[in-house]
Amino acid sequence: MSTGRSFFALDRDEARARITELGGRPFHADVIRSEAIDRRNLDYAEMSSLSRELRSRLATELPLYSAEEVARSRTSDGTQKLLLRFPDGAAVETVHMPSRRRGRGATLCVSSQVGCSVGCPFCASGKAGLVRNLTHDEIFEQFLLGQALGPLARSVVMGIGEPLLNYEALRRALETVRSEIGIGARKITVSTVGFPTRLNRIARENPPFQLAISLHSPDDEQRARLVPAMAGIPIEEILSAGDNWFATTGREVTYEYVLLGGENDSEDHAERLARRLQNRRATINLIPYNPIPDDEFARPAADAANRFHDTLVQKGLVATVRWSRGAEADAACGQLRIQASPQHR
Numbered sequence: 001m002s003t004g005r006s007f008f009a010l011d012r013d014e015a016r017a018r019i020t021e022l023g024g025r026p027f028h029a030d031v032i033r034s035e036a037i038d039r040r041n042l043d044y045a046e047m048s049s050l051s052r053e054l055r056s057r058l059a060t061e062l063p064l065y066s067a068e069e070v071a072r073s074r075t076s077d078g079t080q081k082l083l084l085r086f087p088d089g090a091a092v093e094t095v096h097m098p099s100r101r102r103g104r105g106a107t108l109c110v111s112s113q114v115g116c117s118v119g120c121p122f123c124a125s126g127k128a129g130l131v132r133n134l135t136h137d138e139i140f141e142q143f144l145l146g147q148a149l150g151p152l153a154r155s156v157v158m159g160i161g162e163p164l165l166n167y168e169a170l171r172r173a174l175e176t177v178r179s180e181i182g183i184g185a186r187k188i189t190v191s192t193v194g195f196p197t198r199l200n201r202i203a204r205e206n207p208p209f210q211l212a213i214s215l216h217s218p219d220d221e222q223r224a225r226l227v228p229a230m231a232g233i234p235i236e237e238i239l240s241a242g243d244n245w246f247a248t249t250g251r252e253v254t255y256e257y258v259l260l261g262g263e264n265d266s267e268d269h270a271e272r273l274a275r276r277l278q279n280r281r282a283t284i285n286l287i288p289y290n291p292i293p294d295d296e297f298a299r300p301a302a303d304a305a306n307r308f309h310d311t312l313v314q315k316g317l318v319a320t321v322r323w324s325r326g327a328e329a330d331a332a333c334g335q336l337r338i339q340a341s342p343q344h345r
């Protein structure tokens with residue numbers, strides 16, 4: 001009988017036991033893993049080293065993965081966005097961005113939760129609040145389905161959800177990504193709004209990823225409006241947690257700053273941000289706001305974004321402006337939703 005769990009929800013021992021129950025031999029579990037992960041073959045029917053009988057039993061009793069691809073969109077630069085739906089109807093998006101340089105492998109942007117409870121008013125992902133956490137295998141499946149679109153060189157956990165609020169599942173999924181897909185610690189970036197207590201605890205484990213902290217403002221009062229779930233947590237505490245991360249792991253922190261036209265993109269903001277970050281070894285990614293429907297914010301003017309950047313650089317900081325890819329397919333930062341938009345239906 002089907003247990004309702006998919007192959008990748010099981011750990012190695014559980015998978016071996018389950019395959020034995022279904023009439024196979026324990027090592028067949030390793031064959032299936034290797035077919036799916038190393039050969040990017042996601043169809044039991046194509047796993048010719050398994051007997052026909054076992055293949056047909058697996059097909060009915062033990063789905064390889066649980067997500068269903070319900071929509072796919074593509075932009076002119078080759079970025080593809082998958083809308084994945086799980087058996088309970090919950091859906092997330094995963095974005096595959098090929099490198100601009102040939103033969104380099106793609107970057108995969110994955111989601112960590114269905115929806116988000118943090119409530120940033122400029123972000124589409126959190127508009128409906130949190131629906132539920134993803135399980136470790138649902139996070140890992142995004143890599144399986146993502147690499148089916150082309151080999152992966154990097155990953156960013158910058159899709160839907162706040163990774164530190166679903167950390168155990170994320171940690172387990174990333175461990176499999178590191179050891180089995182082979183994307184190393186320096187090639188995976190987890191972006192978070194930066195809960196300091198959690199960050200300090202996680203830093204002690206020296207987990208296999210780079211850290212990006214979404215800051216968005218040099219002012220506590222403004223940040224509380226832009227990142228509502230963090231109201232009451234002073235920016236200085238978040239920066240100290242970032243310093244502690246660097247001291248403990250030896251990996252520099254990236255600070256992300258969404259540039260909202262007329263809100264946080266003035267030169268004065270840039271100067272105050274520079275003062276906050278002075279004497280810290282960190283990179284600042286400036287992300288011009290990608291408009292989402294029914295929103296109060298405006299895209300920054302290109303010269304305002306450039307001026308902001310130049311002010312930071314003049315103050316000795318390392319900064320880049322990231323005009324987003326994937327915007328045509330609503331696949332850019334902050335445009336990811338948990339429901340199919342009308343053009344996908």
Ligand code: SAH
Nearest residue numbers: 123158161162191192214256289290333334
């Ligand atoms: N919850 C995490 C990770 C997902 S969001 C976080 O907030 O860091 C990934 C990045 O996209 C964050 O830096 C976020 O601020 C940014 N983002 C959200 N909405 C955006 C929008 N409309 N335009 C540009 N960037 C946006």
Ligand code: SF4
Nearest residue numbers: 116118120123126161
């Ligand atoms: Fe959640 Fe990140 Fe969106 Fe804020 S920006 S609502 S933390 S996904």
